[in-house]
Amino acid sequence: MAKSISKSTLILIAVIAVIALWGVSTYNSLVTADESVTNAWSQVENVYQRRMDLIPNLVKTVQGAADFERNTLSDVIEARSKASSVQIDANNLTEENLAAFQQAQDGLSAALNRLMVVVERYPELKANQNFIELQSQLEGTENRITVERQKYNDVVKTYNAGVRKFPRNIIASLFNFDTKAYFKAAEGADKAPEVDFNF
Amino acid sequence: MRHIVNRRFLTVLTVLLTCGMGLLSGQVPEKPYPPRLVNDLAGMLTQAENDSLEEELVKYDFRTSTQICVVTLNDLGGMDIMSLAYKIGESWGVGNEANNGVVLLIKNKTRDSRGEVAIATGYGTEGILTDAVCRRLIEDDILPHFREGRSYEGIHQACQHIEGLLDGEFEFEEEEPDIWVVFGIMIILAIVAIVFFALLIKYSKNHPDGGGGKGPTIIIGPGSGLFGGGGRSGLGSFGGGGFSGGFGGFGGGHFGGGGAHGSW
Secondary structure (H helix, E strand, C coil), X not given: CCCCCCHHHHHHHHHHHHHHHHHHHHHHHHHHHHHHHHHHHHHHHHHHHHHHHHHHHHHHHHHHHCHHHHHHHHHHHHHHHHHHXXXXXXXXXXXXXXXXXXXXXXXXXXXXXXXXXHHCCCHHHHHCHHHHHHHHHHHHXXXXXXXXXXXXXXXXXXXXXXXXXXXXXXXXXXXXCCCCCCCCCCCCCCXXXXXXXXX | CHHHHHHHHHHHHHHHHHHHHCCCCCCCCCCCCCCXXXXXXXCCCCHHHHHHHHHHHHHHHHHHCCEEEEEEECCCCCECHHHHHHHHHHHXXXXXXXXXXXXXXXXXXXXXXXXXXXXXXXXXXXXXXXXXXXXXXXXXXXXXXXXXXXXXXXXXXXXXXXXXXXXXXXXXXXXXXXXXXXXXXXXXXXXXXXHHHHHHHHHHXXXXXXXCCCCCCCCCCCHHHHHCCCCCCCCCCCCCCCCCCCCCCCCCCCEEEEEEEEEC
């Protein structure tokens, strides 16, 4: 039987053990951060879906009273199908994917805004109970979208910092944790919107 | 010359400091300390109305864990009222674990601007206080009174309505003290006690006057405080027997941006 393990071997083993432990704990915290991003993303998808769900009813209500606005309405319907066709899986939150998603959703936002401007010309519609309710639901949904996008961005910021900082980035690249994309802020999103009545 | 400049500087500084109670542009009002559910920063309520509303809302929080927070302002600092109401709710943490907070934000009518009101709902309340319901609350309970200058009645009626709607939905979770934590603490205390006594005995053997009858007079009886009993524990909450007045603090509830708004 050989003599007991030399001191330097023991030290080496200890160092390796410490590194391994650190590696495991870093990996686990990256997984936790990743899960937070997935969760935040699904919240974002939920609120966008909520908006999608409101649109058929909105279109039907407007169609009744504002028959001349076929173009505006069909724009909204088209924008809605385009938006629902762009889906992203939480594992693929790259810059291009998110940009495409955001563009499709922003297209829908623009179409809806144009519709709301047009509706201003129809007082019966503006007084319609159903329409009033839909309008307030839409507004609430737009707020929720803003909130969840902000929360998503905050979570992604934490995750990205974890993935990019040294020495954690070693573990991150070893296990294919990629950085995730952010939502780009809309200009003046916090300011009260001004409705211009001079077309 | 220097004298005048200093005076002006002081005036500007004073004005800026007194703005502290309201809003500097784009900022969320400071979380109140000591915490309060009614924050009448625009002075729309009398002291009596303020106290009575505060008492009612604090009792409601105590009974149901739901926190309804009222804030009045004279100026929104350029922010959209729904965004501000959401930010107040989220940053102050109105509501408890069930995210059952509600923020009622009022911007008073001034000479050159309309009055505005917004209700922001915590995630947990969205099922009952839907956007449409909030809109109705504003249209039916708040605006009619506000148009006639009856601020307290408008606010009070809305709060009562909200209290009624949310009644029975939420309650405080009794936090059972974790049995393993209790066990662990007891073991540690036992070890500490044993070590302590051992040292004491060892020390007193060496001491000429020691040994014999003189025993330690330390009482190790942590009492109910340490183990939390059956009541709620946690930062900022306030449990125990009867209601003894005073708001225990915001519980860290989260908001999703839902609600509604209106103006008069």
